[in-house]
Amino acid sequence: MADILSGRDMAYSEAASGSLSLSRGERIGWWVAACLASTLMTGLQITATAPFKLASFERLIQFQANEPFQCRVLVPALAAGLQHLAPLGTTLIFAAIEWLFWLLLIVVAHRALVSCHIGCSELARRMLALTILVPMGVQLLVPDLHIKSGAGWVDGLLELGQWRIWPLFYYPYDLPAAVFTLGLVLLLLRLRRAPSRRDLAVFALIFVLATLNRETTIFLLPCMVLLLWRQWPPGRVVQLLISLVVLFLAIELPLYWLFGDLPNPNRRIMATQYETHLLENLGFFTSPFYTAWFLTRFAGGLALIVLFWWRWVGGPLRLVLIGYALPLFLFGLWVGRLPEHRIFAEIVPLVWLSALYAIHARLEPSNAIRG
Template sequence: MHDSIGDRACYRVPGASRFDRREHAAWWVATFLISLLLTGLQFTTTAPFKLAGFELMAHFNATEPFQCRVLVPAIVAGVQYLVPLGPKIVFGAVELVFWMALIALAYRALERFGIARNELIRRLLALTVVVPMVAHLLMPDLHVASGFSAADGVLDLGVWRAWPLFYYPYDLPAAVFTLALCLLLMRLRKSPSRGVLLVFVVLFTIATANRETTIFLLPTTALLLWGRLPTTQLLALGVVLLAVFLAVELPLYWLFSDMQNPNRRIASTQYESHLLSNLGFFRSPFYAAWFVTRFAGGLALVALFWWRFVDRRLKIVLITFALPLFCFAMWVGRLPEHRIFSEMVPLIWLAAMGAIAARAGCRERPDLRGDTDGV
């Protein structure tokens, strides 16, 4: 029995869809232009937090835990060492590359899960992954100081405000790395190999240097690969991933231990505690409605409504990775900064796209399309 809903599928006719070189080039041009636009919007509608500004991050002087997410600042510092460029332009170039990578991986994800009837539709659907990401990284947060006001017997809207979001260089890369790691897990689940395992461990290491939320992928890895790898090999992989995580995080924690976060509240860590204040936002029915429809661009509602059509592998990812990460983000992150949920957004998008395709009968059968193709 296949993991995906093959019995409900509308099967692809071989050769029915061809994506020629001109269309392929046009898609990459569109990917570049969309990424350029989003990068421009990101650097004009958001601003870095004062404790993690461009100069501070690039010179490794930001406070913890921001500076511990060292991958992108290290890239920027390396480029600046070689080329006389300011930090903003280098951060912007990195952001542009990751927007393009997100779209490219979204296409690979649609291909891996057999979503869409043909190549053209699949390429166009891949571009839509930016919509929920924009909702989390670019759209200002909406606050209602007072829902309505009444003066001289006239009812009107009260005080509604839009607050710009903060920019952090590791938010978008975290989403890209998470999607890439999940695709590699799907590849390992289908056909385990030492080469793919090595790539997975290397990418996990790089992703951990970007943000520590990779720790939430450990139970997901165990469940997805259970029965697909020998038990001893699976245990060894878990030990290696945990060792890699500690080997990356502990030195960073020690290196930046003197850069204390003045807002820390959780034991001896550098994390802040915002759970009660976050829950307080939902006292406003307007804010609750905005949050629900904004979360993953509203696609979380699609995935929940058509949960029975969501691919079983993605259900495992959402339950074991996205849900614990959501709870953790609600505890240590500020709800108005929707970027705290960025890692799970592409996964929810993929689950929603798959559910829509399965419900409409437009998902391919894995055995007809070669599920062992490279990620």
């Protein structure tokens, strides 16, 4: 399989690319489908979830939300700018921004499939790109299942226990974080194969936007070292790492200085604004029903494919999952509430891409890149 992950270039045959290329009408149709799908996901996002009271639309757009929500300024700043330019309501503005990022998610997903050469044709890749909406929708929209009791005996009959749904909160930075993460990982894979100043500049720009959106970009730095260490001279990797750390601090420190007077009332971890929910989260897994629910729900069930077909996941993607997804998952278990599956939003596109890569490699074992 010709793959950006393998570090090798292999051109498609002219016959295959020519006979399977898209017509103009098919391209327009795909964009229409992507826009309609984005509208559907936005409608579900706005109506099926609700903002947390400490990070309501009004508080965000007025920069009065509590930390750490307030330090995630990209979307609130964009929303405030749009409201200043036009007489638009806050819900409409946030919905419009959400729609844009759902569309961008599909576009970046398509570029990921092209880069990894997943799919037998351009049409197949465009159709597969739409499937990323399923795991993201499951992660961000579908309510969690609260199981107070699994099953019990009632009047001599075995009955289902007390189960109820737990609606998710909506934060405007979740979906953008996923889009930015997938784009940054793709750029790292390109830099791993062929370093260029242009890709470095684009990476730095997106890194800035992603950090303004959410501080979890710090987890990309060890992942970057794992991906580039054997491909670049070690000194150059260290230089890039130091530059990105300085860039990260140059963004985050002023934000915390500007909004330090709005602390999180639920903070528990030392002098930070983060909460801790580790024991509470681990307690959920004492229920076999919830464990089964969580495993089959995570990334729309694609995490199970990655686990079962781990040997078919490309080597660099393994590094991404080990160096970025796993640490971020553990951090989410510590500081986030497990019923809010949105805390793992950045991981979902990477699991989706890894699962499709594993499926493609499993179906074409002679071309699989296992290293």
